[in-house]
Structure formats: structure tokens, C-alpha cells
Amino acid sequence: MAKIAIVTGASRGLGRNTALHIARGGGDVILTYQNRADDARAVVDEIRALGRRALALQLDVGDTARFPLFVEHVRAGLRDVWQRDRVDHLVNNAGHGDMAAIEDTTEAQFDRLMNVHVKGVFFLTQALLPLLADGGRIVNLSSGLTRVSYPGFGAYAAAKGAVEVLSVYLARELGRRGITVNTVAPGAIETDFLGGAVRDTPGLNAVFAQMTALGRVGVPDDIGPVIANLLGDGNGWMTGQRIEVSGGQVI
Secondary structure (H helix, E strand, O other): OOOOEOOOOOOHHHHHHHHHHHHHOOOEEEEEOOHHHHHHHHHHHHHEEEOOOOEEEEEOOHHHHHHHHHHHHHHHHHHHHHOOOOEEEEEEEEOOOOOHHHHHOHHHHHHHHHHHHHHHHHHHHHHHHHEEEEEEEEEEEHHHHHHHOOOHHHHHHHHHEEEEEEHHHHHHHHHHHHHHEHHHHHHEEEOOHHHHHHOOHHHHHHHHHHOEEEOOOOOOHHHHHHHHHHHHHOOOOOOOOEEEOOOOEEE
């Protein structure tokens, strides 16, 4: 029986890449999107073309009030598409960046980052725990910016640091159910994060490439396979870990 993974924010970028690699490995996917319905449907079509099943559901991970309705949609999808009542994996990927010096960061910017990356991850995971099968996997997304600093990312890195601590506590509390919880921390990646700044700004791309042992910034195909691999049966004895996937950024 195929494993089913929920991947948040999978209409683009790292989430999309992760969802496709899960499907290539024989898994099925429930993917979420905030407002890119057409892109989400395209990912569903790509997964189905690989011979796997997929479902796209709308979700704003910063709006916790709507989580109970989202859970009901997941229940309905599981019943209608899979004739099951449990998912096997959760990948908390959805998020956004906001670059500002600490002295210039507004309370609204700070609150949005914390609502999406910390509060959203905490309470979405909580809401989905009754649907997560024992022996399942949770992977939370962090950032290389929790280990090394780069001006302008103070609030963002603080939020991701909270995610890393939360992951350790989740690993401890969910271990009794055989559920593993790990954090993947990418380095600089060529996606549309921050409006595609790393991807589309040659000077910024070069700065991060010079920081990296392997001499370039990452691409989604450097990250998605790692997350998909963490969901596999061979990784059942690793939990509470931060795995940095950065090509050796600032080592």
C-alpha cells in the first residue's frame, strides 16, 4: 500500500520538487497551495502522470482559524480518493521570506513570519496528529540562516530557529508513537523565494556561491530528494535531527 504524504506549499519551489520526488519514489501526495490553484493542479497532473495519486487543497498556513476545516477536507479526500483514514507523512514546507534589517523590521512583518513559520507549523501539526499514522514521519523546513548570519534575515532566522527547537520537542513527545521528526535546513536556493532574489540577481547569487564549498547555490533538485528520502522506511531510527543541505555553506 502506497504511503501518503501531506506537503504544504507544494504548488512551486521546494514543495513542488519534494512532492514530485515522493511520487517518483512510489508515494502519493496531498499538496497544499495558498493562491496558486493552477500551479497546484499542474503538480497534481504531473504526479498522476507518474502513476501516483494526488490531491490539491487550499490552505493559508498563517490562518490557524481555518485549520479545522482543512482537516475535514483532508478526511474527505482520504475517504474519497484512497478509502483510508490516515496519512503517513507531513512535510511542513510552506513559508515566505521577508528581508529587512532588525531596526527596520515592522511588527506586521514579524507577526506574519511567526504566524506562518512557527504558529502555523505548531498548530497545523497539532491539528493533523489524529490523522497521522503511528510510525509516520514529520519533516519541518528550516534554513541555513539559523547557523550562519546574513544581514536582513533576523526575524526570518529567529522563526526558523523556533521551528528547529519545536522539532526536537515533537520528536520527544511523538516518539512513543514511533513518529520521527526531523528538520531540513537548506542553504541559498534558486527559487522564487524573496521574489527570486538568489535566482535572478547575479550579484547576490555570486555572493552565496562564494560562501559555499561546492561553489554554487542550490537548486530545488538538491533538496526535494533529501526530504523524500527522510520519509523512507530506511530512516526510522533518525529523529530530532537538524540536517543542513547547503552544499557546505560557510564551513
